[in-house]
Amino acid sequence: MNEDGAQVARIATQIGSGLIPDNNEWIHRFTTRSTASPREIHTVAQRRTDGAWACSCRAPHCRNLTDTLRRLARLPIGQTLRPAVRAMLASARTAHDGSPE
Numbered sequence: 001m002n003e004d005g006a007q008v009a010r011i012a013t014q015i016g017s018g019l020i021p022d023n024n025e026w027i028h029r030f031t032t033r034s035t036a037s038p039r040e041i042h043t044v045a046q047r048r049t050d051g052a053w054a055c056s057c058r059a060p061h062c063r064n065l066t067d068t069l070r071r072l073a074r075l076p077i078g079q080t081l082r083p084a085v086r087a088m089l090a091s092a093r094t095a096h097d098g099s100p101e
C-alpha cells in the first residue's frame with residue numbers, strides 16, 4: 001500500500017468504516033454496515049472519472065452515503081495529509097454540504 005492508501009486506511013478507521021481496494025471505476029471505497037439492516041454492507045466510494053460520491057446500493061438518498069460523507073466532512077484537513085487525501089476530504093465536504101439532512 002502506498003502512503004496515500006495508508007492515510008485513507010487511517011481515515012477509514014477514524015470514521016468507523018472499513019476500506020476495500022480501489023477498482024477501475026471507484027476509489028476511496030469505504031464500507032459501512034447498513035443502519036437499518038446490519039447484515040447489509042454499503043460501499044461508499046468516489047467515481048474515478050468525475051469524483052462524484054455514490055453508494056453501492058444505488059439509492060440516491062442512501063442514509064449510509066450521507067452518514068459517511070458527514071463523518072469525512074468533520075475530519076480536519078491536516079497539513080500532513082497527502083494532496084490526494086486532502087482533495088478527497090475537501091470533496092466530501094462539498095458533497096456533504098449539498099446533501100439533504
Ligand SMILES: [Zn+2]
Nearest residue numbers: 042055057062
Ligand atoms: Zn447505500
